[in-house]
Amino acid sequence: MKTVVLEVRSLAETLTDASRAMKTGRADRAAHIAFATPELLWQVLTAKRWELLKALCGAGPVSIREAARRVRRDVKAVHGDVTALLNAGILTRTADGDIEFPYKAVKVEFMLQAA
Numbered sequence: 001m002k003t004v005v006l007e008v009r010s011l012a013e014t015l016t017d018a019s020r021a022m023k024t025g026r027a028d029r030a031a032h033i034a035f036a037t038p039e040l041l042w043q044v045l046t047a048k049r050w051e052l053l054k055a056l057c058g059a060g061p062v063s064i065r066e067a068a069r070r071v072r073r074d075v076k077a078v079h080g081d082v083t084a085l086l087n088a089g090i091l092t093r094t095a096d097g098d099i100e101f102p103y104k105a106v107k108v109e110f111m112l113q114a115a
Contacts, residue, residue: 003030004103006045006090008038008110031103033089038110044088045108048073049081053090053101061098 014034035041048071055070056062062070068078082099085091091099 002103003105003107004090005030005032005107005109006041007032007034007108008036008041009034010036030107038112041108041110044084044090046081048077049085052078052081052085053106056091056099056101057106058104059101061094061096061100063098067099 014032017032035044051071052067056067059070064079064082065075067082068075071078082091086093086099091101094100
């Protein structure tokens with residue numbers, strides 16, 4: 001199953017993992033998209049955008065109009081959410097101009113610790 005992990009981690013941690021993967025020639029099984037802070041993750045991953053990702057998960061390429069139909073929302077509002085998710089690297093755009101969430105599973109990972 002093609003999985004993406006949305007996580008909160010520092011740039012240093014991300015670079016360390018990338019360096020290890022390059023040295024060993026073995027990458028993680030899942031794709032990773034990292035955010036610097038939990039606040040940034042939740043700024044990008046709003047409730048409406050999460051709903052959109054659920055509708056697109058494993059669906060293949062679709063038009064923005066089709067995505068809006070699937071979540072029963074206005075096309076203009078969905079277009080704004082799609083733009084934010086494209087900018088964050090969570091969605092991709094196909095050569096035809098459709099959008100795609102190229103994963104079949106999503107894992108959101110971060111830890112809250114006492115100060």
